[in-house]
Amino acid sequence: MKFNYLIAAAISLSGIAGAAYLYQSTPLGAAKVLAQAADAQTELPEELPALLKAYRQTIVLLADEKTLNEKERKEAIRVGSALFHDNLARLKKLEARLEQTSSLSASQRLSYVDGILNYIESGDNLYDADRLAFREVLTYLQRLVAKEQTLPAVKQHKRISEDLSALAEIEQNYDQELKAIFARFETRSIELKREKWDDYLTKLRKIYQREQILKDYGVILPYPEIPDASAEKEIFGRGLPPKTVVLSFDDGPHASYTQEIAAILKQYNVPAVFFEVGRNVGSIDAQGKEKLNKNADISKSLKAAGHALANHSYSHALLSKESGDNLRAEIGQTDQLLKAIDPSRSPLFRFPYGAKNKEGMELLSKLGLRSVMWNIDSLDWADPVPNSIVERVLSSVEKEQRGIILFHDIHERTVKALPLVLDKLIADGYRFAAWDGSEFKVGKERQAAPEKVSLGSEYQDSWAVVIGINDYQKWPKLQYAVQDANAIRDTLINRFGFAREKVITLSNAEATRNHILAAFHDQLGHGKLKKDDRVFIFFAGHGATRQLSSGRNLGYIIPVDSDPAQLSVDAIPMTDLQNIAENLQAKHVFFVMDACYSGLGLTRGGNAAFLKDNAKRLGRQMLTAGGADQLVADGGPNGHSVFTWTLLQALNGKADLNGDGIITATELAAYTAPAVAGMSAQTPAFGSLPGSEGGEFIFELRAETEYLSAKTNQLSSEEIALNNKLSVVAAKPGSEAPIVIKNLNGGEQKISAPKLVQGSSRQLAQRANDQGLQFYKEKQYAEAEAAFTEALKYRPDFALAANNLGFVYFKQQKYPEAARWFENTISMDPSRAIAYMNLGDALARSADKEKARKAYQSYLELAPNSSNVTYVREALKKLN
Structure with missing residues (x-):
């Protein structure tokens, strides 16, 4: 059994993390906790304070490891390891003690566990950092409580799950403090101050000293020893x-x-x-x-x-x-x-x-x-x-x-x-x-390892400039551009985690020539970007082409205040965008241009995708909606252009052609360009801009976590019809056939589709579940059922996929089958409220009103403040 007791995150001692994340309960002092435990004819386990003591001592041993000499460091680690194994023994004793509570009544057992939880959550003199000493205790309690089938036990299981989620988030939030303690790196020229963690260490050092801890464990550091010949x-x-x-x-x-x-x-x-x-x-x-x-x-x-x-x-x-x-x-x-x-x-x-x-x-x-x-x-x-x-x-x-x-x-x-x-x-x-x-x-x-690509963007900050113009002053008005820009902005923020304040949005009257250029020069220039940042630029609006005296065509994007008679003066030539991209101090820059005549974005073509060392290479790339002589079609669903609708579907996961959870700019082009060309008179173009060193702009997909229910939105008939066309003409995941698309000079280039990445069983299960959600939203129920089934083959205990499979059955009016899978979901995760609502729906349609009523009531007990409460209460009324 793992025991995650040692050095926890350096947590705010003001209690911010605990107040935000840990289960909210009335603070109980030690005496009150003992009194509550006594009601269950037992005591607060003595192992709990002993676990905390060893945990604190180990922090004192290793907190400033970098200042120790080799011998001191070695002994500190050795004694810390001994403390660890002592705590393993304590944990086994505690597990045995908890198993003995089977002789108590159900209410007494739950009361006893409540006493332990109250101590962990709000015991006197506990810092938030201290609570991570009890993670394995909570994990064991979670399994113990899961054996109970009563509603109070289910609620207690949920409480423990929330505490464990709090600890996981705390660990993630304070990753740097952990590294400061354990990582043996060279000292930086500027040391960041972490006063709150230092306060915590100061508190611990008043209680324990390293030398005394070592001595208590039989270690007194000697003078340098003569090397032992046996060591050879x-x-x-x-x-x-x-x-x-x-x-x-x-x-x-x-x-x-x-x-x-x-x-x-x-x-x-x-x-x-x-x-x-x-x-x-x-x-x-x-x-x-x-x-x-x-x-x-x-x-x-x-x-x-x-x-x-x-x-x-x-x-x-x-x-x-x-x-x-x-x-x-x-x-x-x-x-x-x-x-x-x-x-x-x-x-x-x-x-x-x-x-x-x-x-x-x-x-x-x-x-x-x-x-x-x-x-x-x-x-x-x-x-x-x-x-x-x-x-x-x-x-x-x-x-x-x-x-x-x-x-x-x-x-x-x-x-x-x-x-x-x-x-x-x-x-x-x-x-x-x-x-x-x-x-x-x-x-x-x-020698030969299986092909496996695992990419991390390693971006520090993500920036975007999103421009959409419908209401032109002197050009024909458009219907789709602002809607397209808003959809891209929302996708960047909600799907890919761009900070809202770092997505610069210019719509209609805001999108003047001066404002557009100022967004690049003032808001992204003057040292505001860092070398590990990325910048995404999206433009939806008019474009134009002008033939120069040399005979070469030059493309322009048209700001809202541009005069057709003054194109060379108040429009923005694509060559200016090249210069902007080259001067931005960011690792990767990606232009996506949904404008007429936007193909003339480059003076040279070519694309190189060196995934292995992508983080070390600068990337300056552009994807355009059409060629230099083409108008852009605006016949997509919900007022979107065909290009932007296809782009949105690609970013939603369909462009992850090798299934590694990452969409590169090349994958985006490989999916979008043939799909748009196959549905309209446009031939999107893609390539690298001057200054690029072959780096790839990367979008990291977040794993889908949605539990399907009656409240889940599906696509409209118009959206599904276009997606069905996309499925015919777009590049297919796992296909190794070369994809031919236009480069930004108007010539052709071949893009080799990446091979499908296998991944671990957990990754494959998540990938199948994500695909199932896409199929479900497109009402392709047979495909969705197959995908969720595949997910459960990889992970039999995958509660998310179990629920979603059940709901696919439900949508196909196979109610008994649906109910079984919702019951399976509850068995895997008893605190998952949405599964009780789904089970109630399935049982109600199976005419099993009594069981349906119990399922709905369980949902209301577990999620009394959720947005589905009104729906569930109405469903209960219909059962009467």
Whole structure:
């Protein structure tokens, strides 16, 4: 079981985070909590303050790690790890204590859990940062309460879920403070001040001192030691070839996380060594006979997958303090159990905490075992934030260039961090060595990793200039431009997270020549942009072309105050947009021009998409609605142009041609250009502007989280009709056929569609669910049903897909089938209120009025202030 107890985020001590996110309840002092617990004939568990104490002590140990010398740092980490395992033991005791509450009545059990929750949420003298010490307690309580089927238990389950969501958001919000504690990077020239976190540390240091903590755990730092000759027999990883690493995982096997890690390793086709704790796989009876438990099957599957099984002691004891029979038992019993699992187990051993003594090293030699250490420490046992773990590992690998990486397969955060680490290491050309019986070596069969692209924009800020003009003063008025611009603005903000204040919008009379140029020069110029920013520019309005004396055509966009007779004076030539793009201090700039004659945006063509190092390359790109001699069609749904409607569908996810959750400018063009050309007399053009270095503008799609219900909007008949046409002429996800589109000079270019990315089972499930939502909104119910079914094949416990599949059945009037899936959803997530409403609807139409009434009432209990309350109350009236 994971235990995310260690260094939490540096949280505002004024209680802002807690007030905003943690479950709102009446503050209870310690005495009141104990009194409430006494009503349930029990006490507040003594393990809770002990967990908090160890958590605080570890913060004091590691808060200023960068100031410690190597010996101090090593001992601080070792004792911190010991504190961690002490808390694991406390957690097991607490779980056993909670299991004993089964002898109490249901109301007493719930009251007892309430006492614990009240202490965690509002106990006296608890800082918000302290509450992260109890994350695993909340996780266990959530599972315990889920066993109850009563409505009070469901409400309590919801309360715990909200607390866990609060902790997750707090961790994310204070990622920098965690990095400041754990990341071993060079000191920056300017150190950011974090007074509130410092206040918290000052408070803790008045209670605990590092030296005393170390001494309490049997550590007094000695003078420098004479190097031990036996250390030469150990494997640290520094002797590996350049750009070669070994993945190692300690402390397992874990009932679920080890298998998830094994699945990730299989996906990337890389080997690992699993250093297992003996008591996790079995025991030795009084007659000296081994008895394996169910976790041993996990170990066997690891061996069958090509990974090495290795010894990590029997009980994870501090072996530097052990000797004689105890030391022999710790090493020998685990060796016996591993041989029972697989006679060819590896002869590798890792001392818990890296702590060893001379006797232990001699014993290894007698047993034919070799000590394996590490030179790259993920600190995943301490750091609760996956991104921080990733940065630490990658920074260490960059410094060491080779070595053994230490992970632990008993934490969810390790599961989340591992794919990010592997993506980067594979992209940087690192090889993964396996134990071949005598040494760590890269096998030929391990060289080829599956193609997997995982891109991150790494943008700092996102800016946009969105212009739409209908009411021209001296040009024909338009009907669609402002509507198009507003839809693009809303998509940027709501779909892609652009800050509203950074989306500059100019409509009709605001869109004068001076205002448009000022948006670029004044609002985006003068140092306001940073080198890692992105800028998106959208223009919907008139365009024009003028032939120069040289015979070359020059394109213009037309501001609202432009005079057709003064085109060269008060219109904006496309060459000016080129210059603007080249001068903007941003990583990526992308122009999308929905205007007549907008194809003349470039003096040279070409496009290069170097996805691997996209973050390092400048990108200046343009996508236009039509060629230099073409009018733009405005026959799209809801007053949109055909081009902008297609663009909106592309941004909604249809342009993610390789399924990696990211839409590049090239993918956007590859989807939009053939689709628009196939439905109108327009041939959109795409290419790179002067100053581009091949970088790609990137849109990162957010995973769909909508639970379908009677309130979910679907597309109109007109919108569905156009989307059906799009499905015929647009580029298809996963297709590898070249796509021919116009470049910005009027010539042709071929774009190779990216190959479909496989991803993890979780990613594939989410992708299928997102596709199902698109199909549902287009009323393609058979396709939606197939997509949600696919999602559940990848993730059988995916409550979101279960609900959505149920609602597809509901829309097809298959009410009994729908009710079953809504019940499945509730089984997976008992606090999901919308599923109760959907279940009520399905049961009502199945004429099961009594069950429908209960489902509706459960919804009202769980979501008394939701927007669906009126709908549910009306449904209840109809049942009477």
